[in-house]
Amino acid sequence: MAAKYKKKCYRCKSKYVLVTWKDRYPVCYECQEKELSGEITDKDMIKFFDIPEEFYRENGFLRSIKINYLRYGKLTEPQVDAFKKTVAKMKEEKE
Numbered sequence: 001m002a003a004k005y006k007k008k009c010y011r012c013k014s015k016y017v018l019v020t021w022k023d024r025y026p027v028c029y030e031c032q033e034k035e036l037s038g039e040i041t042d043k044d045m046i047k048f049f050d051i052p053e054e055f056y057r058e059n060g061f062l063r064s065i066k067i068n069y070l071r072y073g074k075l076t077e078p079q080v081d082a083f084k085k086t087v088a089k090m091k092e093e094k095e
């Protein structure tokens with residue numbers, strides 16, 4: 001697994017976000033909360049995004065996928081796969 005470290009939120013510059021080297025402009029959960037709260041009407045997607053809220057809180061990647069979907073109304077196959085994989089990994093780590 002990629003090494004994680006803490007970096008200050010790119011937007012509020014006060015909260016710390018857990019990131020990997022890939023995240024150049026990390027944004028914290030609090031700053032994205034509004035964007036994450038959009039309404040999803042597609043039944044399959046409601047199910048897809050129905051994961052524990054703490055996962056979104058902890059993982060900026062999961063947030064970015066959800067925000068992407070809310071913004072564009074669709075996801076690519078690789079995005080769907082990566083989301084599922086990340087969720088499965090986090091569930092494993094919690095056990």
Ligand SMILES: [Zn+2]
Binds near residue numbers: 013014015
């Ligand atoms: Zn922030």
